[in-house]
Amino acid sequence: DTAVSQTPKYLVTQMGNDKSIKCEQNLGHDTMYWYKQDSKKFLKIMFSYNNKELIINETVPNRFSPKSPDKAHLNLHINSLELGDSAVYFCASSHDSGIANEKLFFGSGTQLSVL
């Protein structure tokens, strides 16, 4: 039973399209995250939600919009996709965001390719 699951695994799309990535966690965690991993393997945080409330919003183009319908789900919607958006996007969760040293549980990633 996968703890943090995200779909789809692969996403190939044309520039200018709008797409969504879904994430669900069954760990009972309060906090969920979206990370972006570029071709050089750097993992950078994009967003964090704690109990459906946005707590981290990094310098990300406003074409990216996270949505958390409940604390077990955090989706990422991307409008007007650009070539530079190609990367692997990881969803993650942790028990609590109040402590910066909470360990993260990651999904298996969504590889987004924008053509």
Place this chain on the structure above:
Amino acid sequence: EDQVTQSPEALRLQEGESSSLNCSYTVSGLRGLFWYRQDPGKGPEFLFTLYSAGEEKEKERLKATLTKKESFLHITAPKPEDSATYLCAVPLRDYKLSFGAGTTVTVRA
């Protein structure tokens, strides 16, 4: 500026050949240092958290150590299944984890 740097970028080992990976950081007020393992096509998987200089943690063939400026991940007598990218991360202000670029370890049988 807070920074996390890992070296080497890649490490090729023969099975049984022990080695160490380095993670150096410049963070004021360290609140812990994390090590993760990432296999190809998968998300990072938590290995260790270290909180204070002198602390050590072990798991199978892996041992992580921490000083005031850096952390080492020692791999003793590695096996091919230890091949992965190893990431270190440090919590910054505002609940953010800053990840290094990782060290990709390849262990040949």
